[in-house]
Amino acid sequence: MEKRWSIKENPESEIEAELSAFDDIGPVLGRLLALRGVRNSEEARTFFNPSLSDLHNPFLMKDMQEAVDRIQKAISAKEKILVYGDYDVDGTTSVALVYSFLRQFVPEISYYIPDRYEEGYGISYKAIDMAVEENTGLIIALDCGIKAVEKIEYAREKGVDFIICDHHTPGDVLPKAAACLDPKRPDCSYPEKNLSGCGVGFKMLQALCQQQDIDSESLFQYLDLVVVSIASDVVPIIGENRILADMGLMKLNRNPGVGLKSIIRVSGMAGRELTISDIIFKIGPRINAAGRIESGKDAVALLVSEDENKAYGMSCTINECNETRKDLDRNITREALALLEDNVAQREKKTTVLFHPEWHKGVIGIVASRLTENYYRPTVVLTESKGMITGSARSVDGYDLYHAIEACQDLLENFGGHTYAAGLTLRPENINAFIEKFEKIVSETIRPEQLVPQIEVDAEIGLGDITVEFFQNLKRFRPYGPGNLKPVFVTRNVYDFGTSKVVGKEKEHLKLEMIESTSPKIIKGIAFGKGHLLEKIKQSQPFNICYTIEESLYDNHQPFQLMVKDINFREE
Structure with missing residues (x-):
């Protein structure tokens, strides 16, 4: 599938000039800072040196005082507290964080993760009834609850208070909870709008520490849970999230909690430095697999465990769930792709919507992602x-998927989510009407260029610009993630040095050695899935490359290599 290369707009020249002079990083890296919203040298210092001292005052969040007061009341009155969260990574890490911290002060505290299949997403009546039976006075809901108006009212009538810690977009009416913490509330002036659900829970505990004069180090020891939530929930890693992610990665690499340590071990990653990508592709899926295949409670039990032997046993079980999840994912994706291949009419549509009554509910989100990668359309997978x-x-x-689904809400029983990912529930008789309306809404609101995969390019540079010093400064931009993606560069009119070749079992990859006409410097790179271009590259004609710059662990002469994302032969 052909891709568009879109070079980002130039930032303001004055800002770019000031940032280029910061630490003598130069114009290219100064541009990168400006593109990430850094406006001056002081902000550059904060960006390159994340510090917990730069976290925002948690009491800037609407209802924070009410939340802290209600927790203190529960502690003083020796009330039972139930920590409640969603069954995905953000929800289970949120519950593990708040439960682990509060159990130091609350004798009777428990946690609850709803069953994906029996109860579904969000607050459940079953959990409220259980809380009533067990004389629970306070439920702290994490990563859910901001739209649960009727259920919170039901709990209130039963004498159970809620504190909601959510980060999803609220509805028109807020639940009547003791406190509704959500930076996306229209009336909330908290500076960081894109916290994860676990991040909101962390801010609540930070406020509690401040008001109760509790040593913050007792909270910061759980930052490894926070970074796992940030990476897995794909929130922007800028501003406060960058601080939490950077400090959390440090904790994850130096001294992770018992549960996460055991996941790292079964993932085969023990002994090496972990990155955000490792969380996304190795740690997160294993935690998620518990809720997809068995129960999200198993993930929390692992994450709060303090016994290494028991934690390792639970990790092995969760790892088996992940293998089952991968099998389901592969099989259903194969079936879905076959359905699309056979449907000629589907190719003319602006959306992809597939329904199969027997597909496993736990993996349809992953399948939707796979289909989006293949056909590049807003996609809904139903079961x-x-x-x-x-x-x-x-x-x-x-493209804002959430608003498109919101426009179909007259056909839905429930929905929620973000710009790029959402969940929905509807009655069987409304499927066809939903498919038609969703296609109509998207067709009217999506731009043609949004239906073509795009590679956003940070800067155009020459191969000669890539020096060891440049690479070392580039590494200071980590950790990468949404809002601070790994910088992408373009270099035009490069040539094969004569030693490029195909590699891989099927000779499908291209191992490159390239030069420019203006420089004798040889730069190495790898282009996965581009082996078919070798013959054209060998014809001594110039080509253009789009790439990121990665660390090379096996070359003493060149400590970096180019990870080539795309190649074209267009004359510029």
């Missing part, structure tokens, strides 16, 4: 569960 149709949706770059 049947308990007489209802439930689905997961994924978007393409730059």
Whole structure:
């Protein structure tokens, strides 16, 4: 599939000039800082040197005082507290964080993760009834609850208070909880709007520490849980999230909690430096697999464990769930792709919507992501569960999927999510109407260029610009993630040095050695899946490359290599 290369707009020249002079990093890296919203040298210092002292005052968040007061009241009155969260990574890490911290002060505290299949997403009546039976006075809901108006009212009538710690977009009416912590509330002036659910829980505990004069180090020891939530929930890693992610990665690499340490071990990553990508592709899926295949409670039990032997046993079980998840994912994706291949009419549409009553509910979100990668359309994958149709949706770059689904809410029983990912529930009789309306809404609101995969390019540079010093400064931009993606560069009119070759079992990859006409410097790179271009590259004609710069662990002469994302032969 052909891709568009889109070079980002130039930042303001005055800002770029000031940042280029910071630490003598030069114009290219100064541009990168400006593109990430850094406006001056002081902000550059903060960006390159994340510090917990730069975290925002948690009491800037609406209802924070009410939340802290209600927790203190529960502690003083020796009330039972239930920590409640969603079954995904953000929800389970949130519950593990708040439960682990509060159990130091609350004798009767427990946690609850709803069953994905029996209860579904969000607050459940079953959990509220259980809390009533057990004389629980306070439920702290994490990564969910901001739209649960009726259920919170039901709990209030039963004498159970809620504190909601959510980061999803609220509805028109807020629940009547003791406190609703959500930086996306229209009336909330908290500076960081894109915290993860676990991040909101962390801010609540930070406020409690401040008001109760509790040593913050007792909270910071759980930052490894926070970074796992940030990476897995794909929130922007800028501003406060960058501080939490950087400090959390440090904790994860130096001294992770018992549960995460055991996951790292079964993932085969013990002994090496972990990155955000390792969380996304190795740690997160294993935690998620518990809720997809068995129960999210198993993930929390592992994350709060203090016994290394028991934690390792639980990690092995969760690892088996992940293998089952991968098998389901592969099989259903194969079936879905076959359905699309056979559907000629589907190719003319601006959306992809597939329904199969027997597809496993736990993996349809992953399948939706796979289909989006293949066909590059806003995608919804639906299955049947308990007489209802439930689905997961994924978007393409730059298109607000949540608003498109919101426009179909007259056909839905429930929905929620973000710009690029959402979940929805509808009645079987509404499937066809939803497919038609979703296609209509998207067709009217999506731009043609949004249906073509795009590679956003940070800067155009020459191969001669890539020096060891440049690479060392580039590494200071880590950790990477949304809002601070790994910088992408373009170099035009490069040539094969004569030693490029194909590699891989099927000779499908291209190992490159390149030069420019203006420089004798040889730069090495790898282009996965581009082996078919070798013959054209060998014809001594110039070509253009789009790439990131990665660390090379096996070359003493060149400590970096180019990870080539795309190659074209267009004359510029």
